[in-house]
Amino acid sequence: KLEGTSVQEIKDQARLGQALHLLQTSRDSIGVIADKCGYQSQSRFTERFKRRFGLTPTELRKTKMIG
DSSP states (O other): OTTSOOHHHHHHHHHHHHHHHHHHHOOOOHHHHHHHTTOSOHHHHHHHHHHHHSSOHHHHHHHHOOO
16 A cells, blocks of 8 residues: 555556466467456456557567567
């Protein structure tokens, strides 16, 4: 509370960090990754991911999957 961060925000940051890692290191579908990270829908996951990182999970994969 002193830092102005809620428990929910910390949980979201942790879940999105895990999702980022999975997107970069696995070939799981976006839906599977959303589920593994505790999101009930892929659309909610994509919305939160884009808000946090500035691009969608699919866009991230396209930039990374070279080589």
